[in-house]
Amino acid sequence: MATSMITTLDQSSRAAARGFSDISIRNLFIIPTILFLIVFNIFPLIYSLGYSFTDFRASTNAPANFVGLKNYRDLLNDPYVWSNFAITAKYVIISVAGQLFVGFGVAMLLNRDIPLKGLLTTLLLLPMMLSMAVVGLFWKLLYDPSFGIINYALGLGTFEWLADPKMALYAVALTDIWMWSPFVMLLSLAGLSAVPKHLYEAAAIDRAGPFYTFFRITLPLVAPILMIAVIFRTMEAFKTFDLAYILTSQPTTELISIRLYKMAFQEWQTGRSCALAYIVLIMVLAITNIYVKYLNKVKER
Amino acid sequence: MAAVRTSSEVAANRLAIVAVLVVTIIFLAPIYWIASTAFKPRNLATTIPPTVVFQPEISPFVKLFTKRSQLRTPPTPEEYAAAPWWERVVFDGGEKIVRDGQGQVQWSGYPSRFLNSLIVAITSTILAVGMGTFTAYGFSRFKVKGEADLLFFILSTRMLPPVVVAIPMFLMYRAVGLNDSHLGLIILYTAFNLSFSVWLMKGFMDEIPKEYEEAALVDGYTRMEAFFKIVLPEAATGIAATAVFCFITAWNEYAFALIMTNRRAQTAPPFIPSQVGSGLPDWTVIAAGTFLFLLPVAIFTFLLRNHLLRGMSFGAIRK
Numbered sequence: 001m002a003t004s005m006i007t008t009l010d011q012s013s014r015a016a017a018r019g020f021s022d023i024s025i026r027n028l029f030i031i032p033t034i035l036f037l038i039v040f041n042i043f044p045l046i047y048s049l050g051y052s053f054t055d056f057r058a059s060t061n062a063p064a065n066f067v068g069l070k071n072y073r074d075l076l077n078d079p080y081v082w083s084n085f086a087i088t089a090k091y092v093i094i095s096v097a098g099q100l101f102v103g104f105g106v107a108m109l110l111n112r113d114i115p116l117k118g119l120l121t122t123l124l125l126l127p128m129m130l131s132m133a134v135v136g137l138f139w140k141l142l143y144d145p146s147f148g149i150i151n152y153a154l155g156l157g158t159f160e161w162l163a164d165p166k167m168a169l170y171a172v173a174l175t176d177i178w179m180w181s182p183f184v185m186l187l188s189l190a191g192l193s194a195v196p197k198h199l200y201e202a203a204a205i206d207r208a209g210p211f212y213t214f215f216r217i218t219l220p221l222v223a224p225i226l227m228i229a230v231i232f233r234t235m236e237a238f239k240t241f242d243l244a245y246i247l248t249s250q251p252t253t254e255l256i257s258i259r260l261y262k263m264a265f266q267e268w269q270t271g272r273s274c275a276l277a278y279i280v281l282i283m284v285l286a287i288t289n290i291y292v293k294y295l296n297k298v299k300e301r
Numbered sequence: 302m303a304a305v306r307t308s309s310e311v312a313a314n315r316l317a318i319v320a321v322l323v324v325t326i327i328f329l330a331p332i333y334w335i336a337s338t339a340f341k342p343r344n345l346a347t348t349i350p351p352t353v354v355f356q357p358e359i360s361p362f363v364k365l366f367t368k369r370s371q372l373r374t375p376p377t378p379e380e381y382a383a384a385p386w387w388e389r390v391v392f393d394g395g396e397k398i399v400r401d402g403q404g405q406v407q408w409s410g411y412p413s414r415f416l417n418s419l420i421v422a423i424t425s426t427i428l429a430v431g432m433g434t435f436t437a438y439g440f441s442r443f444k445v446k447g448e449a450d451l452l453f454f455i456l457s458t459r460m461l462p463p464v465v466v467a468i469p470m471f472l473m474y475r476a477v478g479l480n481d482s483h484l485g486l487i488i489l490y491t492a493f494n495l496s497f498s499v500w501l502m503k504g505f506m507d508e509i510p511k512e513y514e515e516a517a518l519v520d521g522y523t524r525m526e527a528f529f530k531i532v533l534p535e536a537a538t539g540i541a542a543t544a545v546f547c548f549i550t551a552w553n554e555y556a557f558a559l560i561m562t563n564r565r566a567q568t569a570p571p572f573i574p575s576q577v578g579s580g581l582p583d584w585t586v587i588a589a590g591t592f593l594f595l596l597p598v599a600i601f602t603f604l605l606r607n608h609l610l611r612g613m614s615f616g617a618i619r620k
Binding site for chain 2: 020021022023025026028029030032033034036037040041042044045047048051058106109110112114115118120121122123124125126127128129130131132133134135137138139140141142144146147149152178182183186187190225228232235239241242246257260261264265270273274277280281284285288289291292295296298
């Protein structure tokens, strides 16, 4: 592989005469990183691919027996796992839609001359930088039915957020919206500030109404960057583990990552969990692929 | 935006400003609540209506760092008078500080977890940014066959859900004795951040004009010298921004730490929630621990404010 990558270098140049050649520098700079990632990211995945065809349990010393595709077949026929995927899908839709709505909305509000705009923007971005697990834990106090400030501020009495199986998923999504709307806002602001001003001036001359201006000028021009925000957040929300795991233990909030964690590290069904991990992995790679394609598209502009 | 002219547009603008302020207050309320609860006496942490105005106390932090037990009998006046101020605040809360046979104060689990977080986050950041800078330069300046595929491969390793990677890593670490070790977590976080650092640094490297190095090469520098003496100083801002992002990611990480560590190398994120046992937790202590843990990230966010967009989009969108 290394020899095929070699490009020609003028052997008589002074740089080639002493020190490393460009080719060896390139290889020296790139290959260790690729190797590191292969050893610590790809090799483990090959390892778990092997286990996904066995009935291995990491909690016992019993040797792993090859069971073929049984794990995959069982998982795909397991209504329990399907319900985890359904919960995850519902969670992703609620939380990403909420983030899009709030994030883009706040960006529209901020996209004007406002005193201390820089400071306000930075303050608004703070939630997304914080640890989901640690801040998520504190939201338990905020959601507390008897002395949480959320119920107090909204006058909801002793409304159950996390203890009610129906409500818990929305509560987790609400916290996620709080944390990640700033991300959508940040990208939206970049998109909004890139809209050429002369378009608005032209629209004003044509006496276009605010709705027309928004739907015909603002939205189409910001759409690509909003799409990036949506795909990225979809991918992240699909993987959510910390927040839901910390906030509740309701079966109605058992996202696919949580199911995977329980299967692997509480029930110790190692082989089966490896198979489920692979199903999740393929889904994530598919979304990543879409994401990267979009990134490159937007970059080209 | 079109220039503001009519009185209705002025009013709309004012309304938007008010709305922005309201939104900011709502978004910051949970963070403010963490900070204020960290300085409350325990009995004011869970009141209805919520206590907003109070005399700030340092006792939650004293309790955060020490092991305590319930006081069966109140301390005698002599004991109380002999105790240092930090012990008195614990007495006031109806508890006493646990001491060992030699009378040494027993620390809680928090300081060591905080230290672990620092060790793991700083080391993995140095490794990831170091390797990432070299690799980004390689991708930025040289022709690499299948560059797009390699970059996608690098990025995809970052996108994997932590639990998916954690299952085989747990088994492998168990086989080689890396479970619950600093080194084990450092390797994981380095691998996790390396892909991010390559992507972000490549953006910064692409922005440094090639002509700088070419001029240096003409002047007789070797490529290595040109990299270290010309490119690295130019990339300093980018390296700093990337490092802060990597640090924050490693500092905040929860799932790997939960699965791979339990005592010796446990970091703060899995430890802080484990303080909430059964019964009524002391939220002031949790808030104090949370406050100290969030403080570095909050400071870094302000330092990073001009690079946030770039970092959060993997260097794809630049201002």
